[in-house]
Amino acid sequence: MTSSFSNLSLAEPLARAVAEMGYETMTPIQEQAIPVVLQGKDVMGAAQTGTGKTAAFALPLLQRMMKHENASTSPARHPVRALVLLPTRELAIQVAEQVKLYAKYTNLNSAVVFGGMDMKPQTLELKKGVEVLVATPGRLLDHIEAKNTVLNQVEYVVLDEADRMLDIGFLPDLQRILSYLPKQRITLLFSATFSPEIKRLASSYLQDPVTIEVARSNAAASTVEQHFYSVGADDKRRALHQILKQRDMKQAFVFVNSKLGCARLARSLEREGLKTTALHGDKSQEERLKALDSFKKGEVDLLVCTDVAARGLDIKDVPAVFNFDVPFNAEDYIHRIGRTGRAGASGLAVSFVASSDIRLVTDIEKLLKTKIELEPLEFDEDRPRISEQGRINDGRRMYRESEGATPEASSEFRAPRERPERRERREHTPYRQAAAPRDPFFDQPYEPGVAVDAQPAWEAAAKTNAARGGVSANIKPKKKVAALFKACA
Numbered sequence: 001m002t003s004s005f006s007n008l009s010l011a012e013p014l015a016r017a018v019a020e021m022g023y024e025t026m027t028p029i030q031e032q033a034i035p036v037v038l039q040g041k042d043v044m045g046a047a048q049t050g051t052g053k054t055a056a057f058a059l060p061l062l063q064r065m066m067k068h069e070n071a072s073t074s075p076a077r078h079p080v081r082a083l084v085l086l087p088t089r090e091l092a093i094q095v096a097e098q099v100k101l102y103a104k105y106t107n108l109n110s111a112v113v114f115g116g117m118d119m120k121p122q123t124l125e126l127k128k129g130v131e132v133l134v135a136t137p138g139r140l141l142d143h144i145e146a147k148n149t150v151l152n153q154v155e156y157v158v159l160d161e162a163d164r165m166l167d168i169g170f171l172p173d174l175q176r177i178l179s180y181l182p183k184q185r186i187t188l189l190f191s192a193t194f195s196p197e198i199k200r201l202a203s204s205y206l207q208d209p210v211t212i213e214v215a216r217s218n219a220a221a222s223t224v225e226q227h228f229y230s231v232g233a234d235d236k237r238r239a240l241h242q243i244l245k246q247r248d249m250k251q252a253f254v255f256v257n258s259k260l261g262c263a264r265l266a267r268s269l270e271r272e273g274l275k276t277t278a279l280h281g282d283k284s285q286e287e288r289l290k291a292l293d294s295f296k297k298g299e300v301d302l303l304v305c306t307d308v309a310a311r312g313l314d315i316k317d318v319p320a321v322f323n324f325d326v327p328f329n330a331e332d333y334i335h336r337i338g339r340t341g342r343a344g345a346s347g348l349a350v351s352f353v354a355s356s357d358i359r360l361v362t363d364i365e366k367l368l369k370t371k372i373e374l375e376p377l378e379f380d381e382d383r384p385r386i387s388e389q390g391r392i393n394d395g396r397r398m399y400r401e402s403e404g405a406t407p408e409a410s411s412e413f414r415a416p417r418e419r420p421e422r423r424e425r426r427e428h429t430p431y432r433q434a435a436a437p438r439d440p441f442f443d444q445p446y447e448p449g450v451a452v453d454a455q456p457a458w459e460a461a462a463k464t465n466a467a468r469g470g471v472s473a474n475i476k477p478k479k480k481v482a483a484l485f486k487a488c489a
């Protein structure tokens with residue numbers, strides 16, 4: 001049975017904000033996590049973005065902070081009390097936006113800091129005093145070092161998408177940040193998986209956490225119509241055009257596995273008449289925000305993206321997700337298709353499977369525990385064939401699609417005779433880049449970066465303490481405080 005927000009007895013300003021958001025019943029993670037956080041217990045939650053996780057931690061934390069709420073304009077009266085750490089700028093922005101909405105009718109301030117942007121505006125925000133600080137680890141450390149914020153009054157820490165933070169090597173930054181915080185605090189850790197590294201992190205920084213697991217997004221996928229089409233690598237763009245047309249799709253995400261493939265595909269689709277924007281790790285922060293914004297506003301039809309967009313970006317009602325490249329990591333398939341069919345709405349997820357992708361499809365089959373049938377795709381006779389080299393073959397002649405092709409792009413159209421080795425490589429590995437990726441975070445999605453067996457320094461500290469019969473050196477037992485409260489009562 002799902003319960004209503006009205007059962008929670010939230011403070012009036014929070015209840016009003018929730019009502020205004022149109023939420024009626026709690027999602028499973030909210031139902032399980034909110035009461036536990038309200039009781040002041042640590043939480044280890046297996047939940048992904050899209051499950052209502054943000055409200056699951058933000059609402060009870062705001063509720064607990066209401067006792068400090070004040071209308072003073074003095075920054076000293078608004079110290080950072082809750083710190084929410086996230087792996088990417090996009091996620092940080094998204095979570096901060098939600099926190100702002102939930103806290104809208106309170107006097108609790110919030111701010112977000114992330115890298116890739118001028119520190120000054122963020123500094124000004126911090127100096128005003130904020131109770132809830134949402135941050136990516138690197139930029140937060142910059143602000144700590146610049147003494148723009150002090151974290152000695154932090155009572156609540158949320159490590160959101162913790163697995164992702166470890167995957168991309170944020171562990172040392174997390175350790176440093178956590179070392180600046182009071183040891184007496186409530187810590188909430190959310191992660192898509194409970195890998196051995198995550199468990200180690202939890203044992204070092206969480207105290208007797210309540211474990212909460214909600215159905216993985218495989219369940220959400222039940223509202224998504226999934227198709228796996230067997231398509232030659234050279235026919236993928238043609239297939240995309242055809243399905244968009246047949247289904248009369250207005251907007252879609254198109255996922256690729258590399259930045260180079262992303263930029264190239266976006267360029268090609270744009271030339272083929274689709275309003276397209278690319279979202280990948282080489283884009284500046286401004287460009288990324290602009291890309292997202294124009295997609296949200298409906299100014300572009302297709303958002304071609306790498307997996308940076310797969311986790312977390314909360315763009316609702318995307319009617320379709322195309323896996324132009326089958327993801328290297330099966331988990332990413334779930335993250336990708338989670339962009340469609342959200343909140344009970346039906347969606348479409350189409351994967352184009354070339355012969356070299358079959359192994360990756362087998363991995364997805366294993367993860368979903370379902371047999372995947374590869375479907376053939378019949379091409380409309382009247383649709384021109386679009387070759388990998390960016391030409392349209394209308395059956396009579398080949399012609400260049402773009403008149404305004406740049407010198408760089410035009411080299412793609414050279415006759416095969418001139419560069420046979422290049423042509424061959426492209427035909428067999430159509431969107432793979434030759435150069436080593438400069439930004440492994442975006443291009444090598446979610447392969448564990450930390451050796452499972454390696455023992456991090458903080459674990460050693462935890463063990464030493466365990467040997468002493470106590471908890472980790474990084475946390476202070478909560479029981480004593482509970483006893484103190486009892487004594488006072």
Ligand code: AMP
Pocket residue numbers: 022023024025026027030048049050051052053054055314343
């Ligand atoms: P999250 O997993 O926190 O990123 O939330 C995903 C989306 O679900 C966001 O757009 C939220 O506004 C929305 N949402 C969160 N909780 C609820 C709820 N109880 N009912 C309806 N929508 C919700």
